[in-house]
Amino acid sequence: MRSAEMTATSDVTIVGGGIVGLATAYALVRGQTTVPGKPRRQPAVTVIDKEQDWGTHQTARNSGVIHSGLYYPPGSSKARFARAGAEAMYEFCAEQGIPAQRTGKVVVATSRPHLPRLAELARRGRANGVRLSEIDGAELREREPHARGVKALLVPDAGITDFAAVARRLAAILQAEGVELRANTELRGVHRESSSVVLSTTTGDIRTRRAVNCAGLHSDVVARMAGSIPPARILPFRGEYFHATGSGRDLVRSLIYPVPNPAFPFLGVHLTRTVDGSVHIGPNAVPALAREGYDWRTWSAAHLRSLARDRGLRTLARKYWRTGAGEIARSAFTPMFVRAAQELVPEVRGRDLHPAGSGVRAQAVTSDGTLVDDFLFTEDEHWVHVLNAPSPAATASLLIGRDIAARASSPWSG
Ligand SMILES: Cc1cc2nc3c(=O)[nH]c(=O)nc-3n(C[C@H](O)[C@H](O)[C@H](O)COP(=O)(O)OP(=O)(O)OC[C@H]3O[C@@H](n4cnc5c(N)ncnc54)[C@H](O)[C@@H]3O)c2cc1C
Structure with a gap:
């Protein structure tokens, strides 16, 4: 039963305690918004997540790579956020004692037909202000003795960290700053009440002036x-990883x-050397049979029915059937x-x-x-609403968080 006493109140409530939601709360309480002028007071911020722990989905199930902005079309938000976001991430990890290494990475053209695409990547990277150099097969072997290719790009500012550890640290800082963190709390419904919205959750109602949807795989729901009528829906793509043991561990120095x-x-x-020293290989990209379908055995009839009904997905399947089948x-x-x-x-030997393990990407279509x-x-x-925050959103999370905080701030900071 809903009653006035049972309804908590908040200025801003964030739905989803992955790295993007937590970074948004962090920017809100630290006043790191990009709007001119500071908020008159620190907002009351609540973060809810349906899981028991923070950052358990995409945030904890990824390659752990701090990207440098190489891949993204110049002028895109990904390009804008990735480079500065990577530097913010290195700085945060150094400040907080979270393992992070600027290992550098190589992007390898294994045969001549790949060279035009490698050249285009180099052009994009330079346009995005990414430090990089083009190296030949011999220089590649000096850097990664077991890799083979005709040419490669060396990107010295790429690196590695543990994004789940970053999320846990953000949650600990937020708790110390007085943010209300409600785990095991799933959003089930929303209704408007005068100048606020009321979020019905599995642990009671929250009346909030602004709300932020950082629900990742469930953001369209x-x-x-x-x-709202979202302009895209989420299509979950699973990425599976292997780790190397024995002599396989010595085949990779960095990325x-x-x-x-x-x-x-x-x-x-x-192929990625992670911060704990292990070597991971992956991820592939297969359609997941449920939003949190971390293996082929996990499927949802409702998800599969909605896929079958969706015209856009049928177009997508026709376009990518060959890549998908592979x-x-x-x-x-x-x-x-x-x-x-x-x-x-x-x-590499089987x-x-x-x-x-695996991760599922929330890809909007x-x-x-x-x-x-x-x-x-x-x-x-x-x-x-954050309706598409795929890679490099973990890298760029601290900057994305500032941008979202600015969007969410204006009404109460006025
Ligand atoms: C296989 C893979 C590899 C990747 N590699 C990299 C990489 O190397 N570098 C990089 O920068 N990025 C990488 N990414 C992307 C990166 O992991 C994501 O962009 C980032 O983690 C997105 O964070 P998020 O907070 O938006 O989502 P999530 O971490 O998924 O958080 C969303 C949260 O919302 C909660 N939630 C959902 N619905 C509700 C509800 N109704 N009520 C309450 N809570 C709800 C969920 O429980 C979840 O905790 C990779 C992703 C994958 C899957």
């Missing part, structure tokens, strides 16, 4: 709950990436996955690889079947 397929918003199977085959047959890794590092490439935000009187 939350937007519809809030009465080895392929030249990505420009038609696809994913970077391709790469990715599914690589998921089903480990030797095919191994072969993808061997293109970059021929000495017997040294062991499954290392429009009704005409276009995969949304850039970050996507919409706003109305009460809400800011």
Whole structure:
């Protein structure tokens, strides 16, 4: 039963305690907004998440790579946020004692047909202000002795961290700053009440002046709950990883990436040395059978029905069936996955690889079947909706958080 006493109040409530939601709360309480003039008072901020812990979905299930802004079209939000966001992330990790290393990475053209795409990446990177150099096969082997390629880009400012650790630290700072953190709290409904909205959750109602939707894989569902018609829906794409054992652990010094397929918003199977010293290989990109479908056994009839009904997704499937079939085959047959890794590092052996979990990307797709490439935000009187925050959103989270905080601030800071 809803009663006035049971309804908590807040200036800004953030739905979703992944790295983007937590970074937004951090920017709000630190006054790190990009609007001119400071808020007159620190806002009362609440963050809710349906899970018991903070940052358990995309934030904890990724490659842990601090991207440098190489891939993104000049002028895009991804390009704008990635470079400065990476520097903010290195600084935050150094301040907070969270492991992070500026390891550098190589993007490798394994054969001559890849060279025009590598040249285009170099052009984009330079236009985005990314430090990079073009190296030949011999220089590549000096840097990564087991990698093979005809040419590569060396990007010295790329690196690694543990984004789940960043999220946990943000949550601890927010708690100390008096932010109300409500775990195990799922948003179930929204209604308007005079100048506020009331969020009905599994742990009671919250009346809030502004709300921010950072619900990742469920962001389109939350937007519809809030009465908005989102311009795109979420299509969950799983990425599976292997980790290397035995001599496989010695084959990678830092980060080895392929030249990505420009038609696809994913970077391709790469080899990554993580902050704990292990070597991860992945992720592929297969359609997940549920929004949190972390393996082939996890599926949702409602999700599959909604996919089957969606015209845009049928267009998408027609467009990408060949790439999709290849990715599914690589998921089903480990030797095919191994072969993808061997293109970059021929000495990789299947017997040294062991499954290392997966992550599901929240990829927005429009009704005409276009995969949304850039970050996507919409706003109305009460809400800011984050409808597409794929990679490099973990890298750029501290800057994205400032941008969202600025959007969410204006009415109460006035
Ligand atoms: C396989 C993979 C590899 C990646 N690699 C990289 C990388 O190397 N570098 C990089 O920068 N980025 C990478 N990314 C992208 C990055 O992980 C994401 O962009 C980032 O984590 C998005 O954070 P988020 O806070 O938006 O989403 P999430 O971390 O998914 O958080 C959303 C939160 O909302 C909560 N939620 C959902 N619905 C509700 C509800 N109704 N009520 C309450 N709570 C709700 C969920 O429980 C969840 O905790 C990768 C992603 C994947 C999947």
